Amino acid sequence: MKPLIAQFHGPADWTWIIACDEAAWHRIEMHTGQANVSGKILGSTDLENHVTYIRGFAVLHPFLDTAEAQPEHTIAHELGHILMNTSNETKAERKARELLSGQLVAKAE
Ligand SMILES: [Zn+2]
Numbered sequence: 759m760k761p762l763i764a765q766f767h768g769p770a771d772w773t774w775i776i777a778c779d780e781a782a783w784h785r786i787e788m789h790t791g792q793a794n795v796s797g798k799i800l801g802s803t804d805l806e807n808h809v810t811y812i813r814g815f816a817v818l819h820p821f822l823d824t825a826e827a828q829p830e831h832t833i834a835h836e837l838g839h840i841l842m843n844t845s846n847e848t849k850a851e852r853k854a855r856e857l858l859s860g861q862l863v864a865k866a867e
Contacts, residue, residue, distance in 0.1 A: 800835075
């Protein structure tokens with residue numbers, strides 16, 4: 759994960775917390791008040807406290823085969839929230855796609 763965060767130029771003054779198992783992730787969901795959100799949350803960013811939580815289990819075992827369920831996308835999406843300083847999902851996702859397309863260009867070089 760660290761290389762990905764560095765590659766996408768994540769801010770240095772940011773804390774990334776990886777929940778190592780689903781029990782730890784459940785505690786984070788309770789802590790961030792998202793326990794009752796439907797669907798599978800892969801990450802969560804606290805813009806005020808500069809902390810991003812990542813669901814470790816899903817990094818190792820993506821729930822789906824889609825691009826959106828891969829760890830690169832999760833990191834890029836959370837970085838979208840961070841870099842744009844927004845809790846808006848559409849804006850975060852737009853930034854994520856920008857970061858990910860930059861990654862593809864970098865790989866092709
Ligand atoms: Zn989001």
